[in-house]
Amino acid sequence: xxxxxxxxxxxxxxxxxxxxxxxxxxxxxxxxxxxxxxxxxxxxxxxxxxxxxxxxxxxxxxxxxxxxxxxxxxxxxxxxxxxxxxxxxxxxxxxxxxxxxxxxxxxxxxxxxxxxxxxxxxxxxxxxxxxxxxxxxxxxxxxxxxxxxxxxxxxxxxxxxxxxxxxxxxxxxxxxxxxxxxxxxxxxxxxxxxxxxxxxxxxxxxxxxxxxxxxxxxxxxxxxxxxxxxxxxxxxxxxxxxxxxxxxxxxxxxxxxxxxxxxxxxxxxxxxxxxxxxxxxxxxxxxxxxxxxxxxxxxxxxxxxxxxxxxxxxxxxxxxxxxxxxxxxxxxxxxxxxxxxxxxxxxxxxxxxxxxxxxxxxxxxxxxxxxxxxxxxxxxxxxxxxxxxxxxxxxxxxxxxxxxxxxxxxxxxxxxxxxxxxxxxxxxxxxxxxxxxxxxxxxxxxxxxxxxxxxxxxxxxxxxxxxxxxxxxxxxxxxxxxxxxxxxxxxxxxxxxxxxxxxxxxxxxxxxxxxxxxxxxxxxxxxxxxxxxxxxxxxxxxxxxxxxxxxxxxxxxxxxxxxxxxxxxxxxxxxxxxxxxxxxxxxxxxxxxxxxxxxxxxxxxxxxxxxxxxxxxxxxxxxxxxxxxxxxxxxxxxxxxxxxxxxxxxxxxxxxxxxxxxxxxxxxxxxxxxxxxxxxxxxxxxxxxxx
Ligand code: FAD
Ligand code: NAP
Ligand code: SF4
Numbered sequence: 001x002x003x004x005x006x007x008x009x010x011x012x013x014x015x016x017x018x019x020x021x022x023x024x025x026x027x028x029x030x031x032x033x034x035x036x037x038x039x040x041x042x043x044x045x046x047x048x049x050x051x052x053x054x055x056x057x058x059x060x061x062x063x064x065x066x067x068x069x070x071x072x073x074x075x076x077x078x079x080x081x082x083x084x085x086x087x088x089x090x091x092x093x094x095x096x097x098x099x100x101x102x103x104x105x106x107x108x109x110x111x112x113x114x115x116x117x118x119x120x121x122x123x124x125x126x127x128x129x130x131x132x133x134x135x136x137x138x139x140x141x142x143x144x145x146x147x148x149x150x151x152x153x154x155x156x157x158x159x160x161x162x163x164x165x166x167x168x169x170x171x172x173x174x175x176x177x178x179x180x181x182x183x184x185x186x187x188x189x190x191x192x193x194x195x196x197x198x199x200x201x202x203x204x205x206x207x208x209x210x211x212x213x214x215x216x217x218x219x220x221x222x223x224x225x226x227x228x229x230x231x232x233x234x235x236x237x238x239x240x241x242x243x244x245x246x247x248x249x250x251x252x253x254x255x256x257x258x259x260x261x262x263x264x265x266x267x268x269x270x271x272x273x274x275x276x277x278x279x280x281x282x283x284x285x286x287x288x289x290x291x292x293x294x295x296x297x298x299x300x301x302x303x304x305x306x307x308x309x310x311x312x313x314x315x316x317x318x319x320x321x322x323x324x325x326x327x328x329x330x331x332x333x334x335x336x337x338x339x340x341x342x343x344x345x346x347x348x349x350x351x352x353x354x355x356x357x358x359x360x361x362x363x364x365x366x367x368x369x370x371x372x373x374x375x376x377x378x379x380x381x382x383x384x385x386x387x388x389x390x391x392x393x394x395x396x397x398x399x400x401x402x403x404x405x406x407x408x409x410x411x412x413x414x415x416x417x418x419x420x421x422x423x424x425x426x427x428x429x430x431x432x433x434x435x436x437x438x439x440x441x442x443x444x445x446x447x448x449x450x451x452x453x454x455x456x457x458x459x460x461x462x463x464x465x466x467x468x469x470x471x472x473x474x475x476x477x478x479x480x481x482x483x484x485x486x487x488x489x490x491x492x493x494x495x496x497x498x499x500x501x502x503x504x505x506x507x508x509x510x511x512x513x514x515x516x517x518x519x520x521x522x523x524x525x526x527x528x529x530x531x532x533x534x535x536x537x538x539x540x541x542x543x544x545x546x547x548x549x550x551x552x553x554x555x556x557x558x559x560x561x562x563x564x565x566x567x568x569x570x571x572x573x574x575x576x577x578x579x580x581x582x583x584x585x586x587x588x589x590x591x592x593x594x595x596x597x598x599x600x601x602x603x604x605x606x607x608x609x610x611x612x613x614x615x616x617x618x619x620x621x622x623x624x625x626x627x628x629x630x631x632x633x634x635x636x637x638x639x640x641x642x643x644x645x646x647x648x649x650x651x652x653x654x655x656x657x658x659x660x661x662x663x664x665x666x667x668x669x670x671x672x673x674x675x676x677x678x679x680x681x682x683x684x685x686x687x688x689x690x691x
């Protein structure tokens with residue numbers, strides 16, 4: 001308990017590391033116990049069968065994990081505004097009734113929740129989309145219909161009605177999505193709003209749409225209902241809002257009745273990374289800080305906050321009053337509680353990869369998390385489950401698959417020993433973490449290392465396993481021996497000093513020359529090209545052309561990309577775009593980075609031979625040759641299964657997971673998920689009633 005005479009000291013003692021993060025704050029009429037908001041994320045559960053119950057579990061777990069306030073994924077106020085056909089809406093009383101499951105579940109955990117109202121405008125991916133002007137978005141094939149004056153007024157009414165329904169569903173408030181290039185943004189910017197009626201023309205007229213929405217929601221929902229407005233503070237598109245317009249709108253929205261301003265960075269069509277892993281932590285907080293003092297209501301900073309230290313530093317630096325994190329709550333629902341109880345070392349950190357969250361959404365799959373496969377599947381692998389029989393389990397291989405299997409099996413109560421022939425845990429992640437901009441991978445290894453210790457997994461490093469040695473001592477064996485790089489064979493190149501594998505390059509066993517051919521343009525080929533073309537730490541804003549002084553419209557400047565210290569050629573045999581198979585939300589970043597550094601790409605290539613330092617190949621039907629110092633092979637991988645036959649001959653349960661099971665289509669997401677599944681498949685388990 002905090003004593004009234006000694007409040008400051010007691011708070012400091014309870015949260016020695018993050019005093020500002022756990023300093024309560026009043027937002028609107030709500031008193032929030034800490035400064036962390038769980039930001040809006042569309043999970044895909046919104047549109048799935050039984051999705052409301054699943055979402056209720058999903059949000060309740062995050063409320064129990066300490067989020068001071070949760071913002072739901074975007075819910076459209078009407079059919080035109082839905083992001084896709086059949087997209088989630090709050091338009092009818094029955095929608096509100098369905099949402100009650102969510103609000104009750106969150107409130108039962110002592111949490112608070114706002115519903116985000118999002119109208120996609122010209123981003124809505126269906127033929128009924130509407131916008132201030134009939135201008136097609138570069139990222140949508142559907143051209144919008146221009147809203148009539150009546151249509152604009154009707155749309156405002158839809159926002160207000162959605163807020164009223166949200167209130168009736170038990171939400172504590174709403175967030176009005178005014179950023180990322182959605183409908184409200186489209187009204188604000190001249191480029192997308194060429195209207196000549198009262199909703200277009202001067203900035204005062206262009207901003208009437210959001211201001212009216214806020215004013216009328218306040219009027220309809222009363223003073224106790226929280227209104228958060230997500231303000232696009234940096235559009236990152238040509239002819240986007242000027243900083244003066246951002247400040248003018250912030251003030252107008254405050255006067256209209258908003259209680260808190262959240263930060264929006266970049267329209268979806270912007271060609272600058274805003275949340276991917278190469279964005280430095282908290283990088284965009286300079287924008288929110290610049291708005292400080294212009295309004296009286298609290299400000300929320302966002303984008304690439306993924307740990308309590310960065311949040312605490314931002315608060316200390318006076319950047320904002322609150323911090324919003326979204327994906328970090330997928331990676332670890334308990335991020336807040338772990339920070340509060342000085343267990344930050346146990347946080348499973350979001351690595352900003354987008355692979356299992358945003359990339360899933362683009363593939364119309366339910367979002368989950370690469371480092372936490374439980375996300376969106378709450379209850380499927382309960383954290384408090386215990387095995388009915390404790391088995392002696394050997395896990396061979398400490399890559400992501402083996403690490404995941406080890407900690408999950410030990411959590412279930414099995415006696416687990418982990419073996420790896422390497423001198424450190426992590427398998428291929430030890431190479432991945434060396435790629436510039438992928439430093440977050442260190443965090444996953446830190447998490448696993450701490451979990452191995454927490455759950456008493458006995459770890460044997462520098463220990464190549466042979467089947468006979470473990471057979472007699474264990475009840476079950478999980479083979480997670482991973483992959484080995486595929487070889488590359490063309491006449492003349494066998495056993496030459498110039499041919500090297502990506503493992504030797506990334507672990508600095510070879511000094512790579514100035515002219516390089518990379519064979520294979522998958523994820524690893526791109527990473528190796530990035531590694532070899534990376535000159536020195538450029539400043540992120542300069543590299544990508546972000547105006548930190550906010551003097552130019554949209555916050556854009558010319559980019560200054562560093563030149564590669566090497567001449568690099570990236571090859572693939574298949575036809576089509578090089579790097580076309582990379583993730584939807586990050587592939588373009590990798591392709592642009594290499595292009596800006598002058599890396600040359602070759603597709604549809606037939607490799608011929610090697611002679612006297614020259615690679616001979618056919619491209620576009622033409623015979624070509626290229627003199628290089630090194631050929632770096634990134635031609636995919638093969639499973640390491642050499643132990644399998646012998647293990648199958650032993651009288652023990654054997655499961656094969658991750659790359660060892662199948663190298664095709666392998667990524668860390670699959671490896672970690674299979675580790676979790678293998679642990680729960682070891683024996684029967686149940687969630688023990690609390691005695
Ligand atoms: P591995 O990571 O290969 O681990 C297998 C382990 O088993 C190794 O530590 C090995 O030493 C050990 N082992 C094998 N045989 C024995 C034995 N007999 N005795 C003892 N130990 C043994 N994936 C992504 O999803 N996203 C990315 O951004 C990404 N980037 C990458 C970047 C690079 C540069 C690389 C190389 C890989 C990247 N990957 C990425 C791929 C990802 O790392 C792999 O999919 C993942 O590591 C596979 O996990 P695994 O546990 O199955 O195997
Ligand atoms: P990959 O994506 O399968 O790419 C292998 C590359 O090698 C392809 O370009 C392939 O193209 C080429 N290739 C295949 N067989 C070949 C052969 N016999 N001779 C010459 N070339 C050959 O595999 P990877 O790059 O090794 O990556 C492994 C896994 O790690 C992938 O599943 C990937 O998802 C994951 N990863 C992800 C990221 C990320 O950023 N998300 C980054 C790194 C790795 P052609 O057949 O057309 O020549
Ligand atoms: Fe973060 Fe990657 Fe998980 Fe998405 S999938 S939440 S980016 S770690």
